[in-house]
Amino acid sequence: MESFYYAAAVTFVLLVSLHHLLMGRRKRLPPGPRLAFPILGHLPLLKKPLQTTFADLASRYGPVFHLRFGSRHAVVVGSAAVAKECFSGDLDVAIANRPHFPSVREVTFDYTMLTVANYGTVWRTMRRVATVQLLSAHRVSIMSDSVIARELRAMVRRLARASAAAPGGGGGAIRVELKRRLFELSHSVLMEIMAQTRNTYSDDADEDMSKEAREMKDILEVIFPLVGVADLWDYLPLLRWLDVYGVRRKLADAVNRRNVFVYKMIDAERQKLEELERKNSEGGADDSDEKKGMISIMLSLQKTEPDIYTDAFINGLVANLLGAGTETTSTTMEWTMTLLLNHPHVLKKAQEEIDSIVGSDRLVNKNDLPHLPYLHCVINETLRLYPAAPMLLPHEASTDCKIHGYDVPAGSMVLVNAYAINRDPAIWEDPEEFRPERFEHGRAEGKFMMPFGMGRRKCPGENLAMRTMGLVLGVLLQCFDWSRIGDGEVDMTTGTTGTIMFKAVPLEALCKPRANMSALLQKI
Numbered sequence: 208m209e210s211f212y213y214a215a216a217v218t219f220v221l222l223v224s225l226h227h228l229l230m231g232r233r234k235r236l237p238p239g240p241r242l243a244f245p246i247l248g249h250l251p252l253l254k255k256p257l258q259t260t261f262a263d264l265a266s267r268y269g270p271v272f273h274l275r276f277g278s279r280h281a282v283v284v285g286s287a288a289v290a291k292e293c294f295s296g297d298l299d300v301a302i303a304n305r306p307h308f309p310s311v312r313e314v315t316f317d318y319t320m321l322t323v324a325n326y327g328t329v330w331r332t333m334r335r336v337a338t339v340q341l342l343s344a345h346r347v348s349i350m351s352d353s354v355i356a357r358e359l360r361a362m363v364r365r366l367a368r369a370s371a372a373a374p375g376g377g378g379g380a381i382r383v384e385l386k387r388r389l390f391e392l393s394h395s396v397l398m399e400i401m402a403q404t405r406n407t408y409s410d411d412a413d414e415d416m417s418k419e420a421r422e423m424k425d426i427l428e429v430i431f432p433l434v435g436v437a438d439l440w441d442y443l444p445l446l447r448w449l450d451v452y453g454v455r456r457k458l459a460d461a462v463n464r465r466n467v468f469v470y471k472m473i474d475a476e477r478q479k480l481e482e483l484e485r486k487n488s489e490g491g492a493d494d495s496d497e498k499k500g501m502i503s504i505m506l507s508l509q510k511t512e513p514d515i516y517t518d519a520f521i522n523g524l525v526a527n528l529l530g531a532g533t534e535t536t537s538t539t540m541e542w543t544m545t546l547l548l549n550h551p552h553v554l555k556k557a558q559e560e561i562d563s564i565v566g567s568d569r570l571v572n573k574n575d576l577p578h579l580p581y582l583h584c585v586i587n588e589t590l591r592l593y594p595a596a597p598m599l600l601p602h603e604a605s606t607d608c609k610i611h612g613y614d615v616p617a618g619s620m621v622l623v624n625a626y627a628i629n630r631d632p633a634i635w636e637d638p639e640e641f642r643p644e645r646f647e648h649g650r651a652e653g654k655f656m657m658p659f660g661m662g663r664r665k666c667p668g669e670n671l672a673m674r675t676m677g678l679v680l681g682v683l684l685q686c687f688d689w690s691r692i693g694d695g696e697v698d699m700t701t702g703t704t705g706t707i708m709f710k711a712v713p714l715e716a717l718c719k720p721r722a723n724m725s726a727l728l729q730k731i
């Protein structure tokens with residue numbers, strides 16, 4: 208009997224070893240560095256920012272390589288051809304999930320937000336509401352004439368007033384921290400579209416941000432740097448149990464503040480909706496969806512489908528869009544202005560185009576944008592060099608699949624290095640140079656870049672972002688002259704934390720109303 212147990216145990220061990228051996232043989236993972244640490248895998252070897260480290264690794268291991276992030280497989284894609292393969296056909300679906308990290312869980316109500324939800328019903332419903340009610344071409348077009356134009360006028364007015372109040376008789380150059388103004392604008396546009404709420408401003412000419420935008424910026428400045436794909440806190444349970452670095456505490460505090468902020472918006476909308484319904488029952492109100500904000504529309508849907516449109520669902524979607532829409536758009540505009548300051552001839556050429564097409568009797572509006580091709584080239588060139596999400600958002604394989612002929616096991620994280628793809632020397636001549644002319648006269652047609660991603664999880668806010676950036680940059684260049692503070696070039700160092708490529712040092716610039724615009728600026 209004893210020998211029977213012994214034989215059974217040996218057979219079992221042999222079968223398990225054979226299975227591992229065969230599986231190991233059959234799996235052909237992409238190449239990658241051999242040296243890895245126990246438990247942590249390659250994590251300690253990765254210098255930040257990751258996009259440049261990954262570009263170096265791609266030159267050694269090829270367009271798709273394999274790393275271990277803790278016990279997780281990570282596959283990094285670094286060429287246009289493989290990225291296109293990833294985001295078409297069945298593979299696009301197979302890698303449409305998002306990896307789940309403890310830090311992300313802290314800020315996304317258990318991964319139920321649009322940006323981080325797995326590919327499935329919740330994601331589909333959120334994406335549909337966001338696309339139809341906020342980000343469709345039709346909505347964006349209506350918003351351009353109303354909300355965006357109004358907020359932009361307010362921004363120009365504040366800058367002109369601050370300049371008029373400048374020491375030495377006014378009208379001179381003032382020092383402006385641009386990111387704050389650009390964040391304020393992106394934020395107030397989204398707030399108005401979602402809740403038809405105007406931000407609270409004091410009359411102080413020096414105030415560059417509303418109370419609400421300041422609060423949201425503070426919240427996002429805590430959250431974004433703590434939510435990345437390769438942070439030790441996410442991989443080492445001990446760090447989390449002891450809450451080393453205070454990550455959990457900081458995230459919980461930021462989420463509480465964000466909840467207070469968003470629920471206040473929702474409550475205010477609920478009251479407005481009740482008022483509207485009361486008037487409507489008396490026969491006197493126009494309650495068409497076109498006139499409502501996104502939150503009101505979801506609150507109406509809540510009445511018929513309460514299980515789907517819960518308060519948590521609405522809160523999550525609003526918080527998510529405020530986060531996804533503000534930092535990306537304002538950071539891209541900050542990079543654009545930085546590049547323009549370091550390339551004054553490009554700035555001048557963009558201004559000349561605006562002067563000749565729009566003139567100085569009115570502000571740039573949405574109908575002008577198709578007639579300002581050089582401005583469009585400037586924005587495209589910025590998106591190529593400084594994509595706000597340089598590795599998109601992380602994807603995850605829901606099933607075993609193949610990328611570029613290599614095996615990618617289910618559960619692997621798939622990272623696409625858009626930053627490196629956009630600078631691929633095989634596609635772009637002198638790829639590191641800022642040269643908007645490369646997009647002129649259809650010259651870049653057929654060339655590939657992916658600042659907004661591709662496939663099912665592609666950014667749904669591209670329309671709104673492109674329209675906002677066109678109008679804001681167009682008006683800022685039309686109304687003001689911009690110059691650097693000091694003689695040297697503006698620093699281009701990128702931040703190293705989180706998934707958004709911030710400018711390490713916020714841009715400050717000198718801003719002076721243009722002489723040909725003084726009559727219009729006084730009327731605004």
Ligand code: HEM
Nearest residue numbers: 322531532535536539595596599600659660664666668672
């Ligand atoms: C210059 C501005 C922007 C850039 C460069 C940008 C870029 C991106 C990228 C690269 C992704 C990830 C795609 C992927 O994972 O494959 C993404 C996702 C997303 N973006 Fe944007 N974005 C911008 C503006 C906006 C705006 C204005 C909004 C909305 C108000 C928005 C909402 C979202 C959402 C909700 C997702 C997640 C989509 C999903 O997972 O299904 N973005 N964006």
